[in-house]
Amino acid sequence: MVQMGHQQVVFCLDEGVGLRAIIAIHDTTLGPALGGVRFWAYQSEEEALWDVLRLARGMTYKAAVSGLNLGGGKAVIIGDPLHIKSEALLRRFGQFVESLGGRYITAEDMGVSVKDMEYVRIETSYVTGLPEELGGSGDPSPVTAYGVYLGMKAAWKKLTGTESLKGVKILVQGLGKVGAALVELLQKEQAILYATDLSASRLEEFRTQYNVQPAAPDQWYLQPIDIFAPCARGGVLNQETIPHLRCAVVAGSANNQLADEEQDSIRLAERGILYVPDFLINAGGLINVYTELEGYSRSRALARTEYIYEATMRVLAAAEQRQITPHQAAMQIAEERIRSIAALRARSFSHSVFETSQPIWQNKSL
Numbered sequence: 001m002v003q004m005g006h007q008q009v010v011f012c013l014d015e016g017v018g019l020r021a022i023i024a025i026h027d028t029t030l031g032p033a034l035g036g037v038r039f040w041a042y043q044s045e046e047e048a049l050w051d052v053l054r055l056a057r058g059m060t061y062k063a064a065v066s067g068l069n070l071g072g073g074k075a076v077i078i079g080d081p082l083h084i085k086s087e088a089l090l091r092r093f094g095q096f097v098e099s100l101g102g103r104y105i106t107a108e109d110m111g112v113s114v115k116d117m118e119y120v121r122i123e124t125s126y127v128t129g130l131p132e133e134l135g136g137s138g139d140p141s142p143v144t145a146y147g148v149y150l151g152m153k154a155a156w157k158k159l160t161g162t163e164s165l166k167g168v169k170i171l172v173q174g175l176g177k178v179g180a181a182l183v184e185l186l187q188k189e190q191a192i193l194y195a196t197d198l199s200a201s202r203l204e205e206f207r208t209q210y211n212v213q214p215a216a217p218d219q220w221y222l223q224p225i226d227i228f229a230p231c232a233r234g235g236v237l238n239q240e241t242i243p244h245l246r247c248a249v250v251a252g253s254a255n256n257q258l259a260d261e262e263q264d265s266i267r268l269a270e271r272g273i274l275y276v277p278d279f280l281i282n283a284g285g286l287i288n289v290y291t292e293l294e295g296y297s298r299s300r301a302l303a304r305t306e307y308i309y310e311a312t313m314r315v316l317a318a319a320e321q322r323q324i325t326p327h328q329a330a331m332q333i334a335e336e337r338i339r340s341i342a343a344l345r346a347r348s349f350s351h352s353v354f355e356t357s358q359p360i361w362q363n364k365s366l
């Protein structure tokens, strides 16, 4: 198994309710490990383990680069949710989360619904991303879209000296919850919009409502544009697609856009395409649930998300200065923040200056 520096990995088994789950805590230097629980029919335990380790590590970097006081964690429940999901299984999972005493905070992810999270919440208070009716933050997608929009503007400013997207040709791939909210923001700014989606009716809806020009889902990269915004699925930037891209910037919400993080970020740079790291500009959703931990306010979540503009500028400047790709720069900046806070903690404890026994998520002044 590849060593990724995780602090704790918990295997949760209860044959009585059919639960097989893994909780991975990657790093809690900055705060409790927050990340969703994914319910998926993995082919094997090894596959599930690999996925949860990779996703938990990704959460550490996302939180760190976004300036949040959170660590990285993730959970997976193994099995087909359509066949094995039950109240007892979900509540048992909640008990395992509770047993970690707040080191890991869970949330909704693929295969898990709002209703499911209500069962989990009966057994543990370490849950976030609850619906608005339960005092939670609700759908994070508009906040995610706002962060992508700001990251896009920062990249355009870096490239052209202006942050206005008026008249800029932008193709949005995926008109789902995030893509749709992004189109609305971009339309207000009078960008020239193109879009692609697997659903022809969705494309048609956006053509009539927002004057978005449709592109075929399998040929989107033939369209000459200024900015490509992947908002559908991961792995879309790879050795097959990158040579065909006809854009100056890539900035979108999809997780894990680079099929091969190192190689594809270099391929993009070699083609002179400015790639804005996905985990940096899609952090609005995480910022949204983070805000819920202290009592939710949408305006505070949006205000915090504005930091993404500044963070993007910082990453792009560091990439230029250090002669590395923006992806590498974002990773380095995240690691530097974690190291500096770890050193700060060590200093504080060694001088007995500061001590807290309170979990960070209960600290209202954060």
Ligand code: NAD
Binding pocket: 140, 141, 142, 144, 173, 174, 175, 176, 177, 178, 179, 196, 197, 198, 199, 202, 217, 231, 232, 233, 234, 253, 254, 255, 282, 283, 285
């Ligand atoms: P969604 O399921 O609501 O929408 C995805 C859309 O992409 C759908 O309309 C689907 O038809 C389309 N699509 C799928 N495959 C496609 C393809 N090959 N070509 C064109 N269109 C395709 O998802 P979402 O919540 O809008 O999230 C979009 C992406 O952003 C995902 O990768 C998600 O992991 C990521 N993300 C979302 C959030 C959030 O707040 N929702 C936060 C962070 C990251």
